[in-house]
Amino acid sequence: MKAVICTQYGTPEVLQIQEVSKPIPKDSQILVKIVATAANSGDARVRSLNVKGFMKFVMRLVLGISKPRKPILGTVFSGIVESKGNKVSKFKVGDKVFGMTGFKFGTYSEYIAVNQNSNVLEMPKNASYEEAVAIIFGGHTAIRFLEKARITEKSTLKILIIGATGSVGTAAIQVAKHHSANITAVCSSRGHKLVAELGVKNIVHYDKEDFTRRTEKFDIIFDAIGKYGKNQCKNLLNKNGVYVSTNLGYASENIQQLKLLKELFEKGEFTATIDRTFTMEEIVEAHRYVDTERKKGNVVLKICE
Ligand SMILES: NC(=O)c1ccc[n+]([C@@H]2O[C@H](COP(=O)([O-])OP(=O)(O)OC[C@H]3O[C@@H](n4cnc5c(N)ncnc54)[C@H](OP(=O)(O)O)[C@@H]3O)[C@@H](O)[C@H]2O)c1
Structure with a gap:
């Protein structure tokens, strides 16, 4: 499968599309064919390591010394359950799902395997893949x-x-x-x-x-x-x-946040603000745009049609 690999810390050009092995879901995992992800300020920060002083050292320790230990960036996804492990009871093949991976990253990719008990839910019924992914970060x-x-x-x-x-x-x-x-x-x-x-x-x-x-x-x-x-x-x-x-502390992820976003979106109380949509092949351009710090709302990355 194709994935965007962060080959080292630096400018958007360090992001390169490469062929990597498709994950095989473990017993409690679902394999999601990703339709959309997003290029967020958090991803741009990890890619560029654009933080001051001591924080740079801390981030290298957490993320990887010379390049990200988890080279496929991206923390949000929407897509379709393609297959599942034999202990999965919460989802079935064909379900439309959306979720967030936090420090596990891995969503700038055609596929991801996630545990059924991680931060993943069925998508809001009235959302497109682009909208579902844009409301998460x-x-x-x-x-x-x-x-x-x-x-x-x-x-x-x-x-x-x-x-x-x-x-x-x-x-x-x-x-x-x-x-x-x-x-x-x-x-x-x-x-x-x-x-x-x-x-x-x-x-x-x-x-x-x-x-x-x-x-x-x-x-x-x-x-x-x-x-x-x-x-x-x-x-x-x-x-x-x-x-x-947002400069003080880390916004940890949990399933209640995702549930609330889904509920508000379905009630029409929350809309997705999408500024631009790029394809996976346009990842460098997408990150250049995020780096401007001028985007309005969210930048979506379309992985497949
Ligand atoms: N601590 C955490 O866990 C956490 C989590 C998420 C995000 N963050 C951080 O939170 C910050 C915001 O994230 P984001 O994703 O919302 O960023 P973003 O989408 O890139 O924010 C861009 C927006 O900010 C506006 N802006 C730029 N400078 C401004 C200023 N001086 N005053 C008011 N508005 C300004 C821009 O509008 P104009 O160009 O029209 O001004 C643009 O619409 C980032 O620094 C990110 O790293 C931290």
């Missing part, structure tokens, strides 16, 4: 950070979402709406239309106004783009307000 990250900020514990919260047009930001808007939060979103003037389409009325343009000087206060500040420190935002926080940032 930003969605699970937004859920993780907003739960950390205790969004589930109170009602009528005022929340400020910074970086509202990225994969995480567009998802955060929709998760916050689900929790009936009163949302103010920070984006550039270019991103206004998208954020308004996601139903936000209070929109601040960071290219026109220094929002950190506002006198308004918020219960939660979520820096979804990880560029504004707590100190910079401290005047915007209520006395018991909580600040969370």
Whole structure:
């Protein structure tokens, strides 16, 4: 089968399509023929090792010293169950599934074998493969950070979402709406239309106004783009307000996040924001685009028709 191999850390050109062996599912695994995956900021970070100082050393230890130990990157997939191990009871051949692999990576590939009890579910009934895969990365990250900020514990919260047009930001808007939060979103003037389409009325343009000087206060500040420190935002926080940032901590994955995303998508409360779609052969171009840090929502990689 074909897969995208990360041959070393570096620019998008280090990603090369190669022939590798097709996995054989173990007893409790399903073999998924991948239809779509996504090129996310997380994949670009692993590929480029674009982190500062000590973190670079930590990442090399975790991911591999001179190149990724798991050379097939990608953490999200949607596709069809092609075969299964003899202990699999949750899925049948032909099921349309979507899921996330976290630090196991491996989705920039034509096939993946995953355990039936891992983070995999039947796709939302009303989703295309592209939509299903596009809601996962930003969605699970937004859920993780907003739960950390205790969004589930109170009602009528005022929340400020910074970086509202990225994969995480567009998802955060929709998760916050689900929790009936009163949302103010920070984006550039270019991103206004998208954020308004996601139903936000209070929109601040960071290219026109220094929002950190506002006198308004918020219960939660979520820096979804990880560029504004707590100190910079401290005047915007209520006395018991909580600040969370994608720059602080890792958004671990779990099946509840995937279940919630599926439920919200099926109820029409969550939509997939897809900026561009590339083919597997266009992987370098896809990563170049992700590297610009200007994408609106998500970049999908179509693996097969
Ligand atoms: N800790 C974790 O576990 C975790 C998980 C996921 C992501 N992350 C990190 O979270 C960050 C966001 O991820 P993402 O996937 O959402 O990124 P992304 O999709 O690449 O974000 C791009 C968006 O950010 C906007 N943007 C760029 N600079 C901005 C600024 N100064 N203020 C407001 N908006 C700005 C851009 O719009 P304009 O060009 O119009 O400004 C663009 O729409 C990344 O740094 C990623 O590495 C961390």
